[in-house]
Amino acid sequence: MHVKHLTSALTLVATAALLTACGQKEEAAAPAATPAPAVASEPVVKIGHVAPMSGAIAHLGKDNEYGARMAIEELNAAGVTIDGKKVKLELLAEDDAADPKQGTAVAQKLADAKVAGVIGHLNSGTTIPASKVYSDAGIPQISPSATNPKYTRQGFKTTFRVVADDVHLGSTLGKYAVETLKVKNVAVIDDRTAYGQGVADEFSKAAEAAGAKIVAKEFTTDKATDFNAILTSIKGKKPDVVFFGGMDAVAGPMLKQMKSLGIKAKFMGGDGACTAEMPKLAGDAIGEEQVFCAEAGGVEGEAKVGMDKFRADFKAKFNADVKLYAPYVYDATKVLVAAMVKANSSDPAKYLPVLAATTDYKGVTGPISFDEKGDIKNGALTLYTYKGGERTQLAVIR
Structure with a gap:
């Protein structure tokens, strides 16, 4: 081997040995790292x-x-x-x-x-x-x-x-319509959903049992917006009250169209139509003690x-x-x-x-x-009406 090459090789070996020695010294001096305790997460x-x-x-x-x-x-x-x-x-x-x-x-x-x-x-x-x-x-x-x-x-x-359930809710409203509101002729509309049909049927049975006459039975859907055809038909039967089995999103526009057609009947609904949003959805058609409804529950x-x-x-x-x-x-x-x-x-x-x-x-x-x-x-029920654009409690019934 050439002298120059031999000198370079020896230098590299010496340098490597020195680095190894320094590394071993640092390892010996540094304390072993303590693993962080595991944080137990809550189930x-x-x-x-x-x-x-x-x-x-x-x-x-x-x-x-x-x-x-x-x-x-x-x-x-x-x-x-x-x-x-x-x-x-x-x-x-x-x-x-x-x-x-x-x-x-x-x-x-x-x-x-x-x-x-x-x-x-x-x-x-x-x-x-x-x-x-x-x-x-x-x-x-x-x-x-x-x-x-x-x-x-x-x-x-x-x-x-x-x-x-609807048996309690619908029957209570049916009796209230006849015994308290003194209605005689009743029109019933439902939205064909399990809820709407169920509560409308129970209302009808209770109203008839209390002495009212069901003068019209109509249906719509839970997505409908135009009720003029069924409301025009109902108007000719001159009901004292229109009961709607469905939710407030349909009940509100229905009330507006009842007013525009000049239907003077009171309006009743179950808990789906008994919301704080109803005055917004119905506008001035909500009237004063024109709408009656019941909410399941009550204190x-x-x-x-x-x-x-x-x-x-x-x-x-x-x-x-x-x-x-x-x-x-x-x-x-x-x-x-x-x-x-x-x-x-x-x-x-x-x-x-x-x-x-x-x-x-x-x-x-x-x-x-x-x-x-x-x-x-x-299970309790709370009866409400609307006055001054606000839902107003009438009574809690058990």
Whole structure:
């Protein structure tokens, strides 16, 4: 090897040895790194919520979702412990657009996501088909607003509701129309949905039983905007009252068209048409004590203090007034979680029997207990009219 090359090779070897020695010295001097302690994350309990977040009654769907979010956020802030472990509640909110097919699709999506329970749906027409999906998956479902009796009469162990059904609601309105408003001739319109037909049929039966005559029966759809043909037909029958089974998005425009046609009859509806939005949707056609309706649920006396606080807190949190069902969604969510806590488990199979045995849970909507079908016991109704553009309470009936 050439001397020059030999010298270069020796220099490289010496340099490498020096670097190795320095590295070993630094390793010896530096203390071993201590691994950071693992942060134990809180177990997550997923709760589903479904309502129409798009379409004509999206304002009611958003109202429902707000009720669920308010309950979940309050529970997380207070801390929920299940079987000795603090858990985090997570809301999975879905839109069924008030469409039965979309309702079953999102129900399956929530079942696949392994939610511990479901609050919803809003409409009877989506709640009933979706309930089969939840039943097959063994997932408890509490509807805050579906009033069609069929929902809890299918033999499923997973179905519950925190409002009175159409039998109670429709029959109470039918009796009120005859006995208090003294009507004799009645026209009935429904929107062909499970809810609309159900409440209209119960109203008709009760009104007839109380002595009224049904002079007209008509139907429309839950997406209709033109009612002139059926209203013109009804006008010729000279009814004392027109009862509509359907939601406020249809009821409001219907009232406007009744006024433009000169129909002087009073207007009645179930809880779907008994909202704070009705004066906006109907305009001056809302009249003064011209519209009468009933909402499933109701509080009075000392219990009203809790409801008033809920409404104030809701307004402060979302900068929006309660439209209709938010308090029932709020209670349903808290009842569901209370059953998990009491059962020491969020496993549906383990807490479902505890949920079914709920007795006198103190909700903002009143005491909640379930019967053998999952219906609320002693469900109250609140009768309302509209005065000065505001919904005004008339009476609470149990």
